[in-house]
Amino acid sequence: MRHVLVPTDLSSPADNALEYARLLAEEFSARLTLVYIHSLPRDPLRIGEVSSELYQQQEKALHARAERLRDQGLEVDIHIQLGKPIGRLKRLIYRNPFDLVVMGCQGENQVAGRFFGSTTTALMDEVTVPILAVPAGFPPAFPRALMWATDQRPVRNAKTLYPLYELVERATTELRVFHYQESGEKKLPDERFKELLAEVRHDFFYQLADGDTVEGAIREFVQLTGVDLITVIHRQSTWLSRLIVASNTREIIWRSPVPVLILQEVTTLSSVAS
Structure with a gap:
């Protein structure tokens, strides 16, 4: 396990999954790649209305997470893209030799976020790389049982x-x-x-x-x-x-x-x- 992909929507459940990925990366001396997919407007004619300010804010937030991980001695890459989550993630996975994808999921008695849950289960039908789904309320810890x-x-x-x-x-x-x-x-x-x-x-x-x-x-x-x-x-x-x-x-x-x-x-x- 040498390269782990962590999709994020910069939410609390996503940060919980990122912390789990951090523990795995430390244990296996693995590289982390963080990716944020900035969704397109549903109306194709409004693509030009995507807020550059919001895009920059999200890019800054992603960089901040990456820097915190680097400060802990981890190798971290980031990607920020515009498009539909499943399509963009598939393309990224096909083009890179990831060993594992770590994502958040709904979990027991949790409300699914706008990005996780359905994306996690949809992605498993589209790629061959292993996927680790982390419930939103699960306290991250390296698995022992x-x-x-x-x-x-x-x-x-x-x-x-x-x-x-x-x-x-x-x-x-x-x-x-x-x-x-x-x-x-x-x-x-x-x-x-x-x-x-x-x-x-x-x-x-x-x-x-x-x-x-x-x-x-x-x-x-x-x-x-x-x-x-x-x-x-x-x-x-x-x-x-x-x-x-x-x-x-x-x-x-x-x-x-x-x-x-x-x-x-x-x-x-x-x-x-x-």
Whole structure:
């Protein structure tokens, strides 16, 4: 983990996510890139009315945050752009070798800001870089009690899990692998899970289907065990699987009381068919 992108709207929830990113950057000696997207007017004919004074104020605020981080010994770049958040962020991610994107999200019982929440969940459908969603009210701290909320399918490529491996290596506790086992499912772990976690301190936890939702079961596990980071796999193989899997992922992200690490598994149609 060497380069972390932190989109911001300069709000308090965004600053909370930035503080979390700072902790990660310090732990991994990573570079930070801060980006602010100045939204365009909805009416294309009014683009020229974008306030230069407001633009300069936001640029000054972004520079101030970057300088505070630099004063703490971190390497920091900044970008301020004009346009639509998703499109601009996609372009920035495609053109730069970021290892992680850290963003704010709605979180438990929080009101979504004008930039975060929907942007976080929309972006995960558009890029392959891992995304870390930090709830607005979560006190930033380096994760020490990590959880992987998994379904029946292990990832095809261990590289997908590398960011999680790195975090577990720095933590002082075992990775908690949690599975909500629905009726008719094969019991975990199968041999592939054992291979993936062979070099990782871990323990498996199962919950048999009891009428609760997957998202509800995960929330209860977090509360009972003190988990401070949830990891989920977001698969982008086909439009149908994206629709099914992403719906669960979105619920977890929007309602999670702790940060959620979204690892992207990209597969082709041919690999899915096989």
